[in-house]
Amino acid sequence: MPENINPVNPPVAPRPTSGPLAPPPPVEGWRIDLLATFPWLKWLVKQRWFQFALILPNLFLFLVFLVAGIWGTPVGNRNILIVFVWIFWWFLLISVLVPFMSRIWCTMCPFPFFGEWLQRGSLLTPKLARPNSNDKKVGLNRYFGLNLRWPKALSNIWLQNIGFLGLCTFSAFYLTRPIVSVVVLGSLIVIATVLHLIFRQRAFCNYVCPVSGFLSLYSMSSMTEVRSKDADTCLKCHDKSCLVGGERGWGCPWFNYPSKMERNNYCGLCTECIKTCPHDNMTIRLRPFATDTKLKGYDEAWKAFIMLSLALAYSVIYLGPWGFFKDVANFTESGKGLSYFIAYAVCLWSLPMLVIPAIYSAFHWVARRAAGGTAKPWKESFLTMAYPLVPLGLLAWIAFSLPLIFINGSYILVTMSDPFGWGWDLFHTAHTAWSPVVPDWMPAIQVAILALGLVLVLKSVFKQAGKLYEDQKAKIRFAIPMAGLMTLIVLVFVRLYVN
């Protein structure tokens, strides 16, 4: 057993078995406390400048990209904005950052930077609200702006679901035209800044940012988590600094109560809780893939449907041999009529919002009938069994994204040397020829990833079914149709990629 793999939170005294004082649910699998293993990392994340140091270079690059988008070449694969954001960043995000480092992107994301700066009135040092003053505050910290709470009716990820689908509908425009990408990315910065001035803390990130929505979902599968080390220490703590903030740091900007955190979805890895905890009780741990398994609402389940459907749709549009679909998606350039594009948009929205959920519901209904006996409520069972779509969707996206970098990776070298397409050759790579890497192997690699996904997902289906049915036979009868559905989905992807 490697060092620093600790049993988590062993209770020291008899504890109730349910309620907030109950011991935390048993933690499945191994954990490696990264801050205990790497003291330099602990030192680093405890520095107030840590997050700023990650954001700053990113912000600089982002501004360069925007400049390139406005004044650089309009040829997509020669413009650094298109190549770095939609090929390199996307691949890095979905294939490396999310699976291994959860929402580390949110730690360094430049979108909320200006808004958060204005909202906090400080870049680094946390500000305390002055007692008996009219300071706008959340917990113990002082904030500027209107500091309103986000409307209750919108306290979910439906806006993000719709926003992401909306963005994806027009993907062919911004994937090929730098100026459209500038409008999209620039708008996100403007919206984030305005919302930070109206609503408290990271309302934009939690409820609006379309990227944050899928990061939230797929971070459940990630191999990194921020959690408390010892539940009893948190119970005894009256400061609750991770929640309300204090002199050492801001209260959780994501509205989480970090000491009780049991899933990654809404943890933006800002590391404020690690800085503020007076008992040094928050840490970052490594864990097995696909550990968080609880979807809490239909909004999250639909996010899983949306992501899976889009992976499927994009595989058809961008990787498939059917040029027709690409032409329809990019109708202004291809000359296809608007009516084709409208039909495409209707199909793109219907697939995740209606078709896939309907198919899933049908299988779920059959599974419940097959299991017989007393079933858990429909909603609980629906959400529990929707979870396997999360790791499946993530692996499908990785399979989709691999060709982006392997086939088109040489454009990265080109645009690094000539970011604006102005004929520069900064690193002597501007004239690198388009050279796909192992193109013949690509389908095999994609199928291998999907096969790995299928194994994980089938395991997960049976485990999730066990949460709904105690009786072993009922559990198996319930799991079989759901496992059939997951297998069917994987086979559709395999068919697409092998073709």
Added chain:
Amino acid sequence: MTKKIKDLSPQEVLALAISVERSNRQALDNYAHMFDGYDTEVAQRFRVLAEEESKHEQLLRKKAQELFGGNLPSVDGFDVQEVVEALDMDDSEHLIFDSLKARKVYELALQAEKKAQDFYREAGRHTTNKALATLFAELGGMEDDHAGWLQAQLNKEKNSEDKHA
């Protein structure tokens, strides 16, 4: 080095009980701050509970005055292994989904008080020190009162809901 509560002296136990009530008041005040601007009833309930904890602290201080002339050592929750009493939220995402209901606040408090009752009773059963056993019994009794108050609030609410239904 943390001790087990049964190994504390009566003075230390009382000092711990006072510290726990004070600590709970601060935690509840902090929750109230966070729910300001959300459901006002939720924030208000945390404040009511914080005040209750403050009253409990005063009662215990009075007790300490009677028993030990007010001279108590410095002991807090972190000096002992066990968790005596702590109201904690049951979900880390209440503020994200605005999902904490006012009734739930009292239910959480009731669970905490019941836990404290059980804790003192259990501690009383395991000590051979008679003075300490008496003190545990008294502290358990006080927690009974607190739990009774919360139960009464919840019953009142339920009756009122039933009437409206």
